[in-house]
Amino acid sequence: MAVEVMLPIHGDGHDFLPVIFTQQEKDATLDLKALIWARELTLAYGLPSIQQRIKTITRFMNFYGLFAAGERFGIEEQTQAIYAYLDWRINGTKSLPSHDKLHLLDWPPVQKATVRNEFRHIVEYFTFLEEEYNGGRMLNERSLSIPSKTIKSLTLSKSTDFFSHLAKSRRYWKDHRPGSSHVPRWVRPDSQKPQFRPFAPLEEVREIVFAERNPVFRAIWLAAAFGSHRISELLHVWQIDILPGSYRSEFFGPGLKDETTLLLMAHPSDSTYLDQSNSTQKITRQTYLDEKYNMTPRNLLPERHPMRSGWKSKLLHGYQLTGNTFWLDRSAERCFRECVEEIQQFHLSNRTSRRHPYFFVNMLSKDNTFGEPLRMARIQKAWVAACHRVGIAPHVRGRNIHGLRHLAKWIAETIMNLGPSDIQIIRGDRSVKSQNDYARCAQSVHDHLAENLLTDGNRS
Numbered sequence: 001m002a003v004e005v006m007l008p009i010h011g012d013g014h015d016f017l018p019v020i021f022t023q024q025e026k027d028a029t030l031d032l033k034a035l036i037w038a039r040e041l042t043l044a045y046g047l048p049s050i051q052q053r054i055k056t057i058t059r060f061m062n063f064y065g066l067f068a069a070g071e072r073f074g075i076e077e078q079t080q081a082i083y084a085y086l087d088w089r090i091n092g093t094k095s096l097p098s099h100d101k102l103h104l105l106d107w108p109p110v111q112k113a114t115v116r117n118e119f120r121h122i123v124e125y126f127t128f129l130e131e132e133y134n135g136g137r138m139l140n141e142r143s144l145s146i147p148s149k150t151i152k153s154l155t156l157s158k159s160t161d162f163f164s165h166l167a168k169s170r171r172y173w174k175d176h177r178p179g180s181s182h183v184p185r186w187v188r189p190d191s192q193k194p195q196f197r198p199f200a201p202l203e204e205v206r207e208i209v210f211a212e213r214n215p216v217f218r219a220i221w222l223a224a225a226f227g228s229h230r231i232s233e234l235l236h237v238w239q240i241d242i243l244p245g246s247y248r249s250e251f252f253g254p255g256l257k258d259e260t261t262l263l264l265m266a267h268p269s270d271s272t273y274l275d276q277s278n279s280t281q282k283i284t285r286q287t288y289l290d291e292k293y294n295m296t297p298r299n300l301l302p303e304r305h306p307m308r309s310g311w312k313s314k315l316l317h318g319y320q321l322t323g324n325t326f327w328l329d330r331s332a333e334r335c336f337r338e339c340v341e342e343i344q345q346f347h348l349s350n351r352t353s354r355r356h357p358y359f360f361v362n363m364l365s366k367d368n369t370f371g372e373p374l375r376m377a378r379i380q381k382a383w384v385a386a387c388h389r390v391g392i393a394p395h396v397r398g399r400n401i402h403g404l405r406h407l408a409k410w411i412a413e414t415i416m417n418l419g420p421s422d423i424q425i426i427r428g429d430r431s432v433k434s435q436n437d438y439a440r441c442a443q444s445v446h447d448h449l450a451e452n453l454l455t456d457g458n459r460s
Contacts, residue, residue, distance in 0.1 A: 002031075002061040004054050016047065018054040022061070037128050049304075056121040060085055066101045082122060083169035086115050198398030199406040207390045209335070216360050216374065217382045219339035223263060224404035226332035227325045228412070228427050231379060231401050235309035236268035236298060238285075238357040239347055240275055242340050251322050260333045261340065265323035265428070268311050269297035273320040293356055298373075306375055314428040326426040328411050346371075 001023045009017045017038050020031040034057060041050045063085045073081060092109035093102045200208070205225050212218040223229050245259040266273050269286040289295040299311040316323045327333040346363050347353065350371050358373040369378075383401045387394035394400065405427075412418045412426055423429075 001065070002058045004051075004058040006051075017042070018047075018051045020054060020058050020061070033129065033133065034125075036132070037125060040128070052117070053121045053124065056118045057125050059118075060122060063088065063102075063105060066104065069101065080169050080172045082119075084173070085122075086119060087169060089115050089118065199403030199410065200392070200399045202407065202411070204390075204392055204399070205404065205407060208386050208392070209332075211389045212386050214364060214382070215339040215342040216363055217379070217386065219336055219343065220360060220379065221386070221401075221404060222332050222336045222339070223325070224401065225407050226329040226411070227263060227327055227336075228405055228408035229263070229265065229325070230312065230405060232310045232312070232376065233265055233314065234360060235358075235374060235376065235379075236266070236311065237263070237359045238266070239344070239353060239359045240273075240357070241266055242344070242359060248324065251320070252317060252324055256324075260327045260330075261325075261337045263325040263336075265314065265316070265325065267316055267321040268299045268309075271316075271321040273322055289357070295356065306377065307373065309376060315424075316428075323428050328408060328416065328426075 003021050003023070004018050005021055006016045007019050008015060017035075019038065020034040021028045022031055023029075034054065038050055038054055041053065045053075060082075064081060067081055067084060088102060088105075089107065089110050090112065093100075093105045093107045096103040205221070209218060209221050209225070212221060220231065220234055223234055224231055241264040243262040243264060245262050247262050247264075248256045248258050251262075251264065264273070266285065269284060271285050272282050274283060274285070274288055286297050286300070289297055298307055298309040301308040314323060327336075343359065343361075343363070346361075347359075352361060352371045355371070356373060360374045361371055362369045362374060362378070363371075379401065384394045387399060392399055398406065409423060409427065412423050418426070
């Protein structure tokens with residue numbers, strides 16, 4: 001058994017460092033190689049990133065111990081065991097019967113993005129072992145030493161073939177050593193039905209929004225909870241992307257008549273919408289940012305860049321690649337509009353557009369971030385503060401900023417009785433087939449919302 005523990009240290013720029021202890025019967029041993037690796041990581045990473053890597057290795061060690069069940073695997077089997085680890089991480093082990101050894105891991109299913117990160121951590125660790133020790137043992141009695149050139153040959157496709165790697169791993173265990181009692185019985189993980197994702201209740205979110213005094217954060221909470229946008233998407237919004245509702249007909253067809261504030265979601269690098277007068281231009285936002293501001297779109301920045309903000313696959317429309325906002329609460333939209341007016345006045349007074357085009361910025365900071373685009377880390381801190389302000393424990397049972405978008409889906413589905421296709425339109429899911437489908441469905445969504453918008457929303 002392996003356990004990750006935080007220990008106090010000196011001289012590495014950190015007060016604590018995560019280490020791994022392995023237990024054999026009654027003896028606990030400090031994993032010195034993992035400790036040296038963690039110390040090396042301090043040269044490039046902060047403590048949270050180091051801890052993520054050590055947790056991954058600890059988790060993998062525990063999996064491998066149960067999965068190998070004392071059998072000494074060859075390199076090919078060890079390699080396939082890594083895919084098996086990824087497979088079980090995606091599917092979880094909670095649904096396994098109690099007599100299955102892997103049930104002891106008690107893993108819930110995780111997202112593919114999490115698995116990709118953990119795969120990268122495993123590659124990094126084995127590369128370290130190969131370079132420093134010419135391989136090594138993960139556990140005293142279970143040799144696991146994969147040459148770095150072998151593990152680097154492993155791939156996880158970003159396409160829909162992602163699971164094909166895992167399917168090959170299942171077939172490998174089925175075809176090799178069939179019937180051997182030394183190889184654990186390979187059972188394909190049970191396909192998980194979509195599970196309920198916890199999120200902050202509606203009344204709690206109203207309370208959080210009402211207590212928030214910073215107009216930028218207040219607008220973000222509103223746009224996520226009642227506009228169904230991801231926080232990462234909102235960080236890409238430009239000042240020109242906030243428009244009167246009448247502009248919807250210009251972007252999405254003359255039939256879309258909705259006077260609620262248009263929070264336009266434009267592709268952060270590929271959209272050609274630069275202002276209200278450039279409908280015939282084909283310059284992308286990426287080119288514009290480079291030429292005018294010497295900036296790179298935030299979705300194209302390196303993964304660990306502090307200003308990076310991701311952009312997931314979102315259904316956009318027209319040659320300018322823009323998306324609509326469907327407000328689910330009348331008073332929330334009005335409150336958002338009030339925030340917008342205050343933020344716009346800030347931009348005008350401080351002439352921020354000379355430095356960048358972004359809308360959600362630091363309005364109250366007292367350092368060099370004043371007037372600069374918000375970072376995700378700052379929003380996370382603001383959410384924690386917002387929860388504490390009203391006596392709510394953050395990051396407990398879905399009380400996180402990502403849960404706001406899940407709340408929006410619940411409102412549309414449970415309170416407003418919208419069907420799956422309407423909700424897909426609202427969320428921007430890519431299951432909508434064509435522009436014609438969008439135009440027809442979007443109009444029906446607008447009509448339905450006009451009749452059923454929540455009216456007992458957040459006080460402003």
